Amino acid sequence: MPSHFKTKFKRTVRKVFFFLGLLALVAVTLPATGTPGFDGAVNVIGGAEAKPGGDQNIERLIRGASVRILMKNPVTGRTSFACSATLAKANQLVTAAHCFDEQKISGAGAAKYLAEVVDPQTGKITLIPFASVTGACPPALEFAANTCDVAVATLTKSVPEGRAVAVCERIDFTKGRSFIVGSGLSNEDESAQNSPLKFLELEYRETLGNPRTLSAPVSGTQRPCSGDSGGGVLYIEKGRACLRGVHSGSQVNDRPGLSAAESCRQAKNPVTYAVNLAGRAHLVSKLASGETPSDEETGRVVPQANTPRTSAGAR
Numbered sequence: 001m002p003s004h005f006k007t008k009f010k011r012t013v014r015k016v017f018f019f020l021g022l023l024a025l026v027a028v029t030l031p032a033t034g035t036p037g038f039d040g041a042v043n044v045i046g047g048a049e050a051k052p053g054g055d056q057n058i059e060r061l062i063r064g065a066s067v068r069i070l071m072k073n074p075v076t077g078r079t080s081f082a083c084s085a086t087l088a089k090a091n092q093l094v095t096a097a098h099c100f101d102e103q104k105i106s107g108a109g110a111a112k113y114l115a116e117v118v119d120p121q122t123g124k125i126t127l128i129p130f131a132s133v134t135g136a137c138p139p140a141l142e143f144a145a146n147t148c149d150v151a152v153a154t155l156t157k158s159v160p161e162g163r164a165v166a167v168c169e170r171i172d173f174t175k176g177r178s179f180i181v182g183s184g185l186s187n188e189d190e191s192a193q194n195s196p197l198k199f200l201e202l203e204y205r206e207t208l209g210n211p212r213t214l215s216a217p218v219s220g221t222q223r224p225c226s227g228d229s230g231g232g233v234l235y236i237e238k239g240r241a242c243l244r245g246v247h248s249g250s251q252v253n254d255r256p257g258l259s260a261a262e263s264c265r266q267a268k269n270p271v272t273y274a275v276n277l278a279g280r281a282h283l284v285s286k287l288a289s290g291e292t293p294s295d296e297e298t299g300r301v302v303p304q305a306n307t308p309r310t311s312a313g314a315r
Helices: 003-012 056-065 107-111 260-266 281-288
Strands: 016-019 025-029 041-045 066-072 079-089 092-095 104-106 113-118 125-135 151-155 177-182 198-207 210-215 232-237 240-253 271-276
Touching: 056 066, 056 079, 056 177, 056 232, 056 240, 066 092, 079 113, 079 177, 079 232, 079 240, 079 281, 092 240, 092 281, 104 107, 107 125, 113 151, 125 281, 151 281, 177 240
Parallel strands: none
Antiparallel strands: 016 240, 025 041, 025 210, 041 271, 066 079, 066 113, 079 092, 092 151, 104 125, 113 125, 125 151, 177 198, 177 232, 198 210, 232 240, 240 271
């Protein structure tokens, strides 16, 4: 994380850290029909390291559509990991709005962001600068539970065909499989020459008293905590994938004597959020064109006093 982000983060969020992780028991209240409402809490309990499943075709689809967002230091030229994202078109990424300091970015401000695209077959890495970014939320309203914490970035050039996934229609999601995707803090390494993408399969089961809740079982003893913001919830059925939602952010209380990473790893009940995109391709298209949507289009709510807000320095 760049030094200026660390300073901003410590100054503005001393008591609460915001992260999104592929964590342990991930529970998402979501109607099985995929109607809007995928903006509730994702309750995370315990700790687990997300590991790919055994289906190579599913892994190929997920890895092909998912990328990391890097930030280039204008002075040193070095890159650092910022957020996760999903290719919605060959030259468009869908991610979280709170990954950026401004609602609309273009020119040199956008070019400092890079899409790290990895060929799932060969492992070849391609870095593509951003041309522009438009978020559905202005910075003053980007907070953990908001339904408008989504942004679209346009790239300066397209990636190879066949990797992007369309936004899901409102369908019966119980017929296929859903996965939560991202890159976690435990993999963050500015010198790393790979994209440590991880994902967990979500299943409908009774969790926290709700029989129609998406969750992922606990497996393992560690969990990534940061950098998953902007990662997708992908739905796969009969060999085809679509983008069902986008991770937004979560809050973890600071623990004295522990780093932000350790506070996240040891948190017992962090709460995370996601934004529903099913049936909302028009919202993604509007953001891609550089237009900002209305409150009615996003379902945006105004935060109450003392409501935690996500921070660009704490992804």
